[in-house]
Amino acid sequence: MNYERKKRHDRKRRLRIGLLSATVFLVAAGLIYFLGYQPAAENERIHVRFKEALLTEDVGFFEQNVEYANEPLTRAETLRFIRWLNDEPSIRSEAIAEVVTDREDAAASGDGLFRLIDTGEGRFGFSDYRIELLPKQLTVTTDVPYTNVWVDGIQAARLEEAGETVTLDRMPGRYDVKAVAVVDGTTRTQEETVTLVDVDELAFSLRPETSEVIAGQFDLDRTELIEIEVEAQTGHAIEVIDGLMNKRTDAVKEAVGEPVSETERVWRYDGFDVTFDGGRVSRIDIDLAKSPDDLIALIGEPAERIEVDGGTEWRYDRPLLESIFTLFGFQTDKRFLERDGKLYVVIR
Numbered sequence: 282m283n284y285e286r287k288k289r290h291d292r293k294r295r296l297r298i299g300l301l302s303a304t305v306f307l308v309a310a311g312l313i314y315f316l317g318y319q320p321a322a323e324n325e326r327i328h329v330r331f332k333e334a335l336l337t338e339d340v341g342f343f344e345q346n347v348e349y350a351n352e353p354l355t356r357a358e359t360l361r362f363i364r365w366l367n368d369e370p371s372i373r374s375e376a377i378a379e380v381v382t383d384r385e386d387a388a389a390s391g392d393g394l395f396r397l398i399d400t401g402e403g404r405f406g407f408s409d410y411r412i413e414l415l416p417k418q419l420t421v422t423t424d425v426p427y428t429n430v431w432v433d434g435i436q437a438a439r440l441e442e443a444g445e446t447v448t449l450d451r452m453p454g455r456y457d458v459k460a461v462a463v464v465d466g467t468t469r470t471q472e473e474t475v476t477l478v479d480v481d482e483l484a485f486s487l488r489p490e491t492s493e494v495i496a497g498q499f500d501l502d503r504t505e506l507i508e509i510e511v512e513a514q515t516g517h518a519i520e521v522i523d524g525l526m527n528k529r530t531d532a533v534k535e536a537v538g539e540p541v542s543e544t545e546r547v548w549r550y551d552g553f554d555v556t557f558d559g560g561r562v563s564r565i566d567i568d569l570a571k572s573p574d575d576l577i578a579l580i581g582e583p584a585e586r587i588e589v590d591g592g593t594e595w596r597y598d599r600p601l602l603e604s605i606f607t608l609f610g611f612q613t614d615k616r617f618l619e620r621d622g623k624l625y626v627v628i629r
Contacts, residue, residue: 327410328384349414416450417477428462460485514552565628592620
């Protein structure tokens with residue numbers, strides 16, 4: 282009796298062990314398939330995944346699988362790149378076809394917008410790919426010296442001489458390029474939008490035609506000059522610079538980017554300095570890149586010059602409404618300050 286009971290117990294025990302082993306095997310096989318085999322097979326179908334991610338604006342795919350200059354794309358770069366391609370259906374179709382072609386023939390990879398790279402990390406006999414955006418060159422020249430070149434609101438180069446050229450490397454995409462220079466005492470700007478899918482050139486013409494009447498510059502008033510010069514020297518509209526006042530450091534970085542250099546109280550950017558007091562912006566100094574004679578040629582002599590801390594303030598007559606709004610804090614106070622032979626707009 283005991284023998285029969287023991288045999289039944291052993292059979293049940295072997296059955297339980299068998300079922301447990303089969304379950305463990307199936308779970309392990311499922312994990313290997315879903316976490317290993319299937320992703321590996323998906324990675325080899327990079328051309329299919331690229332098309333789907335582009336059409337559905339899958340930011341995660343681009344951040345994980347697309348790089349430029351050996352660095353993964355940032356979220357901002359990814360969004361700009363996706364939106365550019367989806368705004369240009371013909372370029373988008375060519376881009377999708379290019380990835381398909383490169384996937385079929387790796388030797389053909391490297392002549393268009395992308396280079397398909399086999400990382401060598403494929404598993405289960407599949408290849409693993411990354412997409413590298415190829416740099417596109419933009420050559421910029423100008424007909425006047427001391428020209429600042431801005432790309433999407435960020436200063437990219439300075440041309441010291443007329444006819445000088447500079448070559449900028451950028452990832453494929455659409456860019457707003459602006460040239461700014463002081464010509465005969467007045468600031469001149471020219472903007473162009475360029476789509477980089479290959480080598481491109483921009484030749485800016487900032488020198489006025491001989492028939493242009495330079496004397497017309499005297500029609501500028503103080504407010505107009507400040508608006509023009511703030512954008513010309515900082516690359517940002519007056520509303521953006523005004524909006525920095527009383528903001529904290531994070532908000533400043535979000536609005537105008539990282540400073541070129543910084544101390545505890547002063548952040549230096551190309552063309553302007555931001556001063557903090559108690560963790561908030563209290564003052565902005567914008568270099569006009571003009572001599573006193575240039576300013577006089579543009580808006581005339583000031584009503585008076587007053588010695589103040591840090592230089593000489595040039596005071597011009599203001600409209601009554603501006604004085605009232607400034608007094609009650611409805612708008613920022615903007616003043617001209619001469620310091621070391623140079624002129625600045627100081628915003629408080």
